[in-house]
Amino acid sequence: MSEHFDAIVVGAGPAGNSAALVMAKAGLKVLQIERGETAGAKNVQGAILYADALERLIPEFRDEAPLERHVVEQRVWLLDERSHTGAHYRSDDFNEDRPNRYTILRATFDQWFAAKVREAGALQITDTTVTELVRDEGGRVIGVETDRDGAPLYADVVVLGEGVNGLVGQRAGVRPELDPQHVALAVKETIFLSEEAVQDRFNLDGEDEGVVIEVMGSVSAGMVGTGFLYTNRESISLGVGCLLSDFQETQIPAYVLLDRMKSHPSIAPLIRDGETKEYVAHLIPEGGYDAIPNLSGDGWAIVGDAGQFVNSAHREGSNLAMTTGRLAGETVAALKREGLACNEANLKRYRHALEQSFVMKDLKKYRRLPGVLHGNKHLLTAYPRAISQAMQTFLRVDDVDKRSKERRMMSQFRAARGGWWNVFTDALKMARAWR
Amino acid sequence: MTTSHDAPKPAQRMEERLYKNRYLVDEGRPHVTLRRRAIDSDELKSLVRLCPAGCYTKVERGRVELSLDGCMECGTCRIVCQATGEIEWSYPRGGFGVAFKFG
Numbered sequence: 001m002s003e004h005f006d007a008i009v010v011g012a013g014p015a016g017n018s019a020a021l022v023m024a025k026a027g028l029k030v031l032q033i034e035r036g037e038t039a040g041a042k043n044v045q046g047a048i049l050y051a052d053a054l055e056r057l058i059p060e061f062r063d064e065a066p067l068e069r070h071v072v073e074q075r076v077w078l079l080d081e082r083s084h085t086g087a088h089y090r091s092d093d094f095n096e097d098r099p100n101r102y103t104i105l106r107a108t109f110d111q112w113f114a115a116k117v118r119e120a121g122a123l124q125i126t127d128t129t130v131t132e133l134v135r136d137e138g139g140r141v142i143g144v145e146t147d148r149d150g151a152p153l154y155a156d157v158v159v160l161g162e163g164v165n166g167l168v169g170q171r172a173g174v175r176p177e178l179d180p181q182h183v184a185l186a187v188k189e190t191i192f193l194s195e196e197a198v199q200d201r202f203n204l205d206g207e208d209e210g211v212v213i214e215v216m217g218s219v220s221a222g223m224v225g226t227g228f229l230y231t232n233r234e235s236i237s238l239g240v241g242c243l244l245s246d247f248q249e250t251q252i253p254a255y256v257l258l259d260r261m262k263s264h265p266s267i268a269p270l271i272r273d274g275e276t277k278e279y280v281a282h283l284i285p286e287g288g289y290d291a292i293p294n295l296s297g298d299g300w301a302i303v304g305d306a307g308q309f310v311n312s313a314h315r316e317g318s319n320l321a322m323t324t325g326r327l328a329g330e331t332v333a334a335l336k337r338e339g340l341a342c343n344e345a346n347l348k349r350y351r352h353a354l355e356q357s358f359v360m361k362d363l364k365k366y367r368r369l370p371g372v373l374h375g376n377k378h379l380l381t382a383y384p385r386a387i388s389q390a391m392q393t394f395l396r397v398d399d400v401d402k403r404s405k406e407r408r409m410m411s412q413f414r415a416a417r418g419g420w421w422n423v424f425t426d427a428l429k430m431a432r433a434w435r
Numbered sequence: 436m437t438t439s440h441d442a443p444k445p446a447q448r449m450e451e452r453l454y455k456n457r458y459l460v461d462e463g464r465p466h467v468t469l470r471r472r473a474i475d476s477d478e479l480k481s482l483v484r485l486c487p488a489g490c491y492t493k494v495e496r497g498r499v500e501l502s503l504d505g506c507m508e509c510g511t512c513r514i515v516c517q518a519t520g521e522i523e524w525s526y527p528r529g530g531f532g533v534a535f536k537f538g
């Protein structure tokens with residue numbers, strides 16, 4: 001295979017598929033290379049699909065894609081060892097014709113998405129690991145080497161959608177090595193129950209409605225991290241992730257956190273008698289805006305997790321992957337149409353398009369958050385415990401008068417942070433990080 | 436502090452946790468190998484606890500041993516030991532390694 005392609009896309013996850021789809025639809029000659037035996041075989045996510053990003057690529061996806069449940073209820077739980085304090089939002093408005101969020105299983109979803117890319121005309125090869133970028137004498141990327149026998153594969157541009165732990169970009173020096181402070185290690189189980197059990201336990205009407213629970217507090221054992229529980233059609237995706245640098249510090253194995261979460265009195269009944277059919281681990285880029293590498297150069301561009309495109313504050317990733325893939329694909333397609341080279345100067349349009357989109361705006365908004373959480377871990381432990389104590393004082397009915405209860409609640413809360421000044425500065429720090 | 440590197444007893448043995456996972460083993464071609472030093476670094480020892488698949492275990496005389504059964508290719512060990520140079524990490528050949536059923 002010594003043919004020349006307009007574009008080679010490395011990886012068939014949401015970012016690579018989006019880029020390949022857009023370029024193939026624009027009539028470009030696209031080769032997509034995936035190391036798994038199928039698209040999705042190597043891919044891990046919670047997983048929530050955000051409809052908008054996909055709808056811009058495949059408007060009719062709801063009729064075809066393997067979706068689990070659309071989300072009608074969002075819960076946020078603050079856990080301490082024995083309790084949870086929750087905020088729930090549920091609305092029948094989410095039972096709309098074009099729901100906004102779905103739970104998905106990535107292995108099946110990515111296969112479907114990759115098939116759409118093939119339908120659009122891209123050539124796709126699986127079971128093939130890209131090992132190196134190939135450069136010309138001037139340093140311009142002109143193709144890739146794979147672990148298959150044969151000559152390098154050449155293209156005008158290589159789009160790297162190789163994921164967070166992708167090695168191609170790092171080996172070629174276009175992506176820096178990952179910093180343990182910039183990635184979370186997450187572990188997850190897919191726990192099977194009957195469809196009826198899922199519906200009964202989460203108060204769901206029918207096989208399509210779903211619930212998402214994001215969990216903070218004792219679930220991360222003092223580390224910067226969160227847990228999650230998502231309802232699929234007949235299974236629960238339950239996982240927990242914390243910064244790798246924090247795992248290094250505490251030396252708590254990730255699966256021990258997962259087991260603790262599963263046995264928490266608020267969570268155990270939800271998964272009781274379930275059968276775990278898969279246990280997975282994956283890294284999540286959490287470095288935010290400041291950890292984003294150079295996104296393009298002579299003959300290459302980076303999309304998705306490989307570019308650190310995750311909004312950890314809002315647990316968004318697949319939508320950023322799809323949007324970065326789409327914008328990179330559109331940039332390349334436009335350059336082709338205009339007869340311009342995919343060189344460093346022209347590919348800067350991709351970065352520019354990202355700056356105009358929600359992707360960079362959101363990541364910029366939260367750029368301080370990783371640092372604030374890293375330096376203020378008590379935010380994730382002291383407050384859940386204080387809130388739990390306050391709730392107990394408030395809810396237990398006994399012979400203590402209400403005014404005394406209020407005073408006790410206030411003093412418990414103040415004691416949890418060693419004084420009101422600390423509570424005030426915590427609030428200020430969070431407000432700044434959120435601004 | 437050597438005792439801190441022993442992984443605590445989880446609720447479930449690692450083999451039980453992993454046995455439902457699907458793997459296509461590339462016999463004789465491990466994708467992660469150790470480049471031994473005279474003494475294992477603290478980073479390498481820490482993988483006994485940090486590797487989510489329990490691939491790293493401590494054997495006699497405190498040496499760390501690597502068994503790739505169960506590896507989910509997450510890259511944790513690669514990042515933890517990037518400075519020590521004790522781990523040679525590449526992806527399995529195309530098609531081999533873990534194959535997620537649900538992901």
